[in-house]
Amino acid sequence: MKKFSIVIAGGGSTFTPGIVLMLLDNLERFPIRQIKFYDNLEERQQQIADACEIIIRERAPEINFVATTDPQTAFEDVDFLMAHIRVGLYAMREQDEKIPLKYGVVGQETCGPGGIAYGMRSIGGVLELVDYMEKYSPDAWMLNYSNPAAIVAEATRKLRPNSKIINICDMPVGIEERMAKSVGLNSRKEMVVRYYGLNHFGWWTDIRDLEGNDLMPKIKEHVNKYGYSLQDEIEESQHTDASWMHTFAKAKDVYAVDPETLPNTYLKYYLYPQDEVAHANPEYTRANEVMAGREKHVFGECNRIAEAGTAAGMTLEVDEHASYIVDLARAIAYNTHERMLLIVPNEGAIVNFDETAMVEVPCIVGANGPEPLTQGKIPQFQKGLMEQQVSVEKLVVQAWEEGSYQKLWQALTLSRIVPNARVARDILDDLLEANQEFWPTLK
Numbered sequence: 173m174k175k176f177s178i179v180i181a182g183g184g185s186t187f188t189p190g191i192v193l194m195l196l197d198n199l200e201r202f203p204i205r206q207i208k209f210y211d212n213l214e215e216r217q218q219q220i221a222d223a224c225e226i227i228i229r230e231r232a233p234e235i236n237f238v239a240t241t242d243p244q245t246a247f248e249d250v251d252f253l254m255a256h257i258r259v260g261l262y263a264m265r266e267q268d269e270k271i272p273l274k275y276g277v278v279g280q281e282t283c284g285p286g287g288i289a290y291g292m293r294s295i296g297g298v299l300e301l302v303d304y305m306e307k308y309s310p311d312a313w314m315l316n317y318s319n320p321a322a323i324v325a326e327a328t329r330k331l332r333p334n335s336k337i338i339n340i341c342d343m344p345v346g347i348e349e350r351m352a353k354s355v356g357l358n359s360r361k362e363m364v365v366r367y368y369g370l371n372h373f374g375w376w377t378d379i380r381d382l383e384g385n386d387l388m389p390k391i392k393e394h395v396n397k398y399g400y401s402l403q404d405e406i407e408e409s410q411h412t413d414a415s416w417m418h419t420f421a422k423a424k425d426v427y428a429v430d431p432e433t434l435p436n437t438y439l440k441y442y443l444y445p446q447d448e449v450a451h452a453n454p455e456y457t458r459a460n461e462v463m464a465g466r467e468k469h470v471f472g473e474c475n476r477i478a479e480a481g482t483a484a485g486m487t488l489e490v491d492e493h494a495s496y497i498v499d500l501a502r503a504i505a506y507n508t509h510e511r512m513l514l515i516v517p518n519e520g521a522i523v524n525f526d527e528t529a530m531v532e533v534p535c536i537v538g539a540n541g542p543e544p545l546t547q548g549k550i551p552q553f554q555k556g557l558m559e560q561q562v563s564v565e566k567l568v569v570q571a572w573e574e575g576s577y578q579k580l581w582q583a584l585t586l587s588r589i590v591p592n593a594r595v596a597r598d599i600l601d602d603l604l605e606a607n608q609e610f611w612p613t614l615k
């Protein structure tokens with residue numbers, strides 16, 4: 173049986189150890205002969221690599237492990253590139269969150285002005301990975317979950333139209349796990365869903381069990397009372413902080429706006445921005461929480477493992493919910509025709525929506541990549557919201573491409589989260605100042 177070679181970029185991500193442990197747990201379904209780490213920050217990656225090398229040696233010594241900052245070493249002889257880079261690191265996420273808050277506007281990693289600023293940083297970094305992959309392993313596939321996925325996806329569609337890139341997100345997976353638990357199922361894999369939207373901006377329209385029984389009424393009953401909160405909370409490491417618990421509970425209010433569908437959690441930022449600002453602490457945002465929490469824990473544990481020379485007794489956890497990435501790689505490698513939610517060019521999947529938009533819809537995935545399933549026509553409410561949001565995303569990519577200050581200002585102005593063009597300009601000027609090192613020069 174063929175064994176695969178994987179490169180993970182950035183190797184220095186807080187998610188890398190969880191992904192490696194997940195890959196090691198899934199070797200029977202997805203055999204691996206080589207894991208490479210690539211990052212442009214050697215010192216950060218090395219700490220994760222030193223621990224992962226020990227973990228791999230102890231659990232699967234047959235796997236060849238390489239950590240490098242050299243593109244050729246990283247990208248030659250690979251079948252899959254799993255990409256989760258963060259251009260500008262948490263220091264810049266903190267700016268993305270705090271600058272809008274100074275103006276009373278939502279400060280968030282991927283939504284509104286923060287997401288736009290992050291998009292302007294990410295596009296170049298992600299395109300560089302695509303180009304390395306195509307230069308050194310032209311047959312490989314890039315599975316990208318670097319954020320902001322919506323903007324990154326639009327940039328790859330427009331600027332690398334023929335490249336083998338699939339953009340993915342774990343939020344629908346996480347929400348579906350909660351839905352499944354709320355109706356007494358063991359796993360989201362016992363459900364088949366219809367869904368449409370943009371990344372971090374979508375709705376479920378139909379959810380059935382494997383026999384075809386409609387689960388929507390029961391799930392709606394739960395969401396109407398509790399949002400996506402559960403009585404017995406799910407055991408997973410990332411989405412258990414109080415701020416995430418708040419997000420899951422808030423889905424109740426988001427659901428109330430359109431009880432025909434079930435919403436993605438992130439719609440709270442667009443439908444209730446003032447509520448988010450009201451309980452935000454402008455001095456201590458999610459970036460601070462993550463730096464003090466996940467980052468500290470992961471790097472602390474990795475350094476401890478490296479020093480001890482063994483992974484015995486480690487507290488790093490398998491990122492089991494990231495196994496959808498293995499499902500995706502397997503679908504391509506083994507032509508499994510698995511049904512998965514992916515971010516793909518619309519091209520008619522949502523009938524009454526811009527065919528050039530990057531949308532999130534169920535796809536059948538095989539050796540030739542994803543084939544989107546048509547979701548029919550969408551209602552006026554969602555269509556209106558999506559047209560506005562997709563225009564923001566397209567304007568950001570145009571601004572990046574053309575170096576246009578004007579288009580970026582328009583993008584911020586069009587974002588539902590920003591009250592008017594003047595506030596948009598004030599925020600933009602602060603973001604511009606903070607991002608000089610990362611954004612293209614704007615005229």
Ligand code: NAD
Pocket residue numbers: 181182183184185186187188210211212213216217256257258259260261262297298300316317318319320321340341342343
């Ligand atoms: P992190 O800062 O811990 O890790 C990112 C790594 O990328 C760092 O080691 C950094 O040095 C490296 N990097 C930055 N620019 C690079 C470049 N141009 N080339 C190579 N390496 C580069 O961040 P994190 O919190 O672990 O998150 C990583 C990414 O994964 C983020 O974009 C995050 O939003 C994303 N993410 C996405 C999903 C999803 O659902 N799509 C889920 C989880 C995380």
Ligand code: G6P
Pocket residue numbers: 281319341342343410458462
């Ligand atoms: C969800 C989203 C990701 C996002 C992450 C942020 O998983 O789907 O796109 O990056 O949340 O989580 P964090 O713990 O970094 O705030």
Ligand code: MN
Pocket residue numbers: 321340341342343372
């Ligand atoms: Mn996501």
